[in-house]
Amino acid sequence: xxxxxxxxxxxxxxxxxxxxxxxxxxxxxxxxxxxxxxxxxxxxxxxxxxxxxxxxxxxxxxxxxxxxxxxxxxxxxxxxxxxxxxxxxxxxxxxxxxxxxxxxxxxxxxxxxxxxxxxxxxxxxxxxxxxxxxxxxxxxxxxxxxxxxxxxxxxxxxxxxxxxxxxxxxxxxxxxxxxxxxxxxxxxxxxxxxxxxxxxxxxxxxxxxxxxxxxxxxxxxxxxxxxxxxxxxxxxxxxxxxxxxxxxxxxxxxxxxxxxxxxxxxxxxxxxxxxxxxxxxxxxxxxxxxxxxxxxxxxxxxxxxxxxxxxxx
Amino acid sequence: xxxxxxxxxxxxxxxxxxxxxxxxxxxxxxxxxxxxxxxxxxxxxxxxxxxxxxxxxxxxxxxxxxxxxxxxxxxxxxxxxxxxxxxxxxxxxxxxxxxxxxxxxxxxxxxxxxxxxxxxxxxxxxxxxxxxxxxxxxxxxxxxxxxxxxxxxxxxxxxxxxxxxxxxxxxxxxxxxxxxxxxxxxxxxxxxxxxxxxxxxxxxxxxxxxxxxxxxxxxxxxxxxxxxxxxxxxxxxxxxxxxxxxxxxxxxxxxxxx
Numbered sequence: 133x134x135x136x137x138x139x140x141x142x143x144x145x146x147x148x149x150x151x152x153x154x155x156x157x158x159x160x161x162x163x164x165x166x167x168x169x170x171x172x173x174x175x176x177x178x179x180x181x182x183x184x185x186x187x188x189x190x191x192x193x194x195x196x197x198x199x200x201x202x203x204x205x206x207x208x209x210x211x212x213x214x215x216x217x218x219x220x221x222x223x224x225x226x227x228x229x230x231x232x233x234x235x236x237x238x239x240x241x242x243x244x245x246x247x248x249x250x251x252x253x254x255x256x257x258x259x260x261x262x263x264x265x266x267x268x269x270x271x272x273x274x275x276x277x278x279x280x281x282x283x284x285x286x287x288x289x290x291x292x293x294x295x296x297x298x299x300x301x302x303x304x305x306x307x308x309x310x311x312x313x314x315x316x317x318x319x320x321x322x323x324x325x326x327x328x329x330x331x332x333x334x335x336x337x338x339x340x341x342x343x344x345x346x347x348x349x350x351x352x353x354x355x356x357x358x359x360x361x362x363x364x365x366x367x368x369x370x371x372x373x374x375x376x377x378x379x380x381x382x383x384x385x386x387x388x389x390x391x392x393x394x395x396x397x398x399x400x401x402x403x404x405x406x407x408x409x410x411x412x413x414x415x416x417x418x419x420x421x422x423x424x425x426x427x428x429x430x431x432x433x434x435x436x437x438x439x440x441x442x443x444x445x
Numbered sequence: 446x447x448x449x450x451x452x453x454x455x456x457x458x459x460x461x462x463x464x465x466x467x468x469x470x471x472x473x474x475x476x477x478x479x480x481x482x483x484x485x486x487x488x489x490x491x492x493x494x495x496x497x498x499x500x501x502x503x504x505x506x507x508x509x510x511x512x513x514x515x516x517x518x519x520x521x522x523x524x525x526x527x528x529x530x531x532x533x534x535x536x537x538x539x540x541x542x543x544x545x546x547x548x549x550x551x552x553x554x555x556x557x558x559x560x561x562x563x564x565x566x567x568x569x570x571x572x573x574x575x576x577x578x579x580x581x582x583x584x585x586x587x588x589x590x591x592x593x594x595x596x597x598x599x600x601x602x603x604x605x606x607x608x609x610x611x612x613x614x615x616x617x618x619x620x621x622x623x624x625x626x627x628x629x630x631x632x633x634x635x636x637x638x639x640x641x642x643x644x645x646x647x648x649x650x651x652x653x654x655x656x657x658x659x660x661x662x663x664x665x666x667x668x669x670x671x672x673x674x675x676x677x678x679x680x681x682x683x684x685x686x687x688x689x690x691x692x693x694x695x696x697x698x699x700x701x702x703x
Contacts (some may be wrong), residue, residue, distance in 0.1 A: 211551040214457045225541040227476050236475045239468040240549035242457045
C-alpha cells in the first residue's frame with residue numbers, strides 16, 4: 133500500500149493483542165469506511181476498549197497489521213491529529229476543572245468548534261468550574277462526550293460514552309451527534325451496550341466477542357437479515373423447516389421462531405400461510421447470536437460468521 | 446500524502462512539530478496553580494513563618510543581624526519548602542498528563558519533549574526568581590527585619606550566577622526524578638517499582654560500603670570541597686540527564702493505565 137485509500141479510515145488484518153497469557157484481541161481483520169457511524173458492540177470484557185486503544189496507538193499490537201488513514205497510528209503525529217478518543221475511564225489531572233479541558237482541547241483538535249462546545253455545556257448542564265474529581269459519573273461522561281463531539285475529529289471514538297448519563301442526556305447526545313454528523317461528515321466508532329438506543333444511529337455494526345469479530349455487517353442489512361415468524365406451531369414448523377433457525381419460543385400451540393434471511397417471495401408465502409412476520413431488533417439479534425456462541429459454536433453460527441465476512445471482504 | 450482526506454469536510458491540517466510540542470507545554474500550564482500558584486504560595490507561607498521564627502529567636506537570644514545570627518539562619522531549609530510539592534508535580538505531570546495527552550492524540554515523543562521543555566522553562570524561571578530574591582535579601586539586610594530565608598544552605602555564598610546555575614540544576618533534578626519514577630510505574634507498574642527501588646537502595650548501600658571498606662571517606666570529603674558549589678551542581682546534571690533520558694526511553698513503550 134503506497135497510496136492512501138480515500139474511502140478507508142481503518143484497515144486491520146490479523147490483529148492480535150495478548151496481555152501475558154490472556155488474548156484480548158484474537159486475529160481480527162476488518163475495515164472501516166470513511167464518513168460512516170460504526171457500532172462496536174459486545175459484552176463486558178469482549179475487547180472493545182482494547183481494540184480502540186490499539187486503533188489510537190495507545191496500546192501496541194502483539195502481531196498483525198493496523199492502518200488508520202493509511203499508516204500505523206503508533207507514534208504517528210499525522211494520523212493521531214485526526215483522531216479523538218476520550219475513553220470512559222479517561223484520567224484528568226487532579227486539579228483540573230471542565231473549563232481546563234475545554235480550554236486546552238482546541239490546541240489538539242484542529243476542527244474544534246468552541247460555539248458548539250458551549251452549546252453542549254448548556255445542554256448537559258455541565259458545571260465548568262467544579263473540580264473534575266467532584267463531578268458525578270454522568271457529568272464526567274458529559275466532559276468526554278463534549279470533547280468527542282466538538283473536536284470534529286475525522287475519526288472519533290466514543291467508548292461507552294453514556295455511562296451515568298440519564299435518559300434525557302443520552303437522547304441529547306444521540307441528537308447532537310446525528311445533527312452534527314449530517315453537517316460535518318466524519319467517521320465515528322461508538323462502543324455501547326445500549327444497542328437498541330443507538331440502533332437508528334448506526335450504519336454499520338461490528339460485534340466483538342472474546343476478542344474475535346463475530347459480525348461485521350451493514351446495520352440495515354443486519355436488521356433485515358432475520359425475522360420472527362409467529363403463528364400456529366404446526367404452520368410455523370412447516371414454514372421454517374430446513375431454514376437457519378436463530379431462536380425458538382412457544383406457548384401451547386403457538387410458536388415464535390426467529391429465522392435468518394427471508395426473501396420478499398418467502399415473506400409473501402409466509403403471510404399467505406397465515407403467519408405473522410415481525411422484525412427483530414438489533415439488540416435481540418445480537419444477543420441471540422452472541423449467547424449462542426458462548427457455549428460450543430454450532431455450525432450455523434460458523435456459517436453466519438462466514439456470510440458476514442464475505443459481504444465485506 | 447497530500448491527497449489524504451481532501452474532499453472531506455472534517456479534514457485536518459497537520460500541525461508542525463514545534464507547535465505540537467509547545468501545545469503540550471500549554472496543556473501542562475492550562476491550570477496555572479499547579480506549576481506557579483501553589484509553589485509560590487508555599488514560598489510565601491514559609492517566608493512568613495521564617496520571619497516569625499527569626500523574631501522569636503532574636504527576642505530570646507537578644508540579637509538579630511549579628512554575623513552569628515545570619516550564619517545560624519543558613520541551616521533553615523525553608524527556601525526548599527516548595528520542592529517537596531514539586532517532586533509530586535513531576536510525578537503527576539506523567540501520571541495524569543500522559544493519559545490526557547494521549548487522549549488528545551499526542552504522540553509519546555511530543556508529550557515527553559513538551560514536558561521536558563516545560564521542566565526546563567519552569568526551572569529557569571524559578572532559578573532566576575530565587576537568585577534575585579537572594580540578592581534582594583542581602584541588599585535589604587533580611588527584608589529590613591534581619592530575617593534571612595533565601596540566603597540559606599548553599600545559596601548566597603558564591604554570587605548571583607552560581608545561585609542561578611545551582612538552583613536551575615536542583616529544580617531540573619527534582620522534576621525529572623519525579624517524572625522518571627512515574628514513567629517507570631507507567632511502563633512496568635508495580636514490578637517496575639520494586640526493581641527500581643531495590644536497585645537504588647542496593648546502589649546506595651554498595652557505594653557507602655565501597656567507600657568505607659577502602660577507607661576513602663577523607664578522599665571523598667576532599668573531592669567534594671575541591672568541587673565547590675558550582676562544581677557539585679555541575680555533577681548533579683549527570684543524574685538529571687540520566688533521569689530525563691531514562692524517562693524518555695521508558696515512556697516510548699508505555700501505555701496509559703486505566
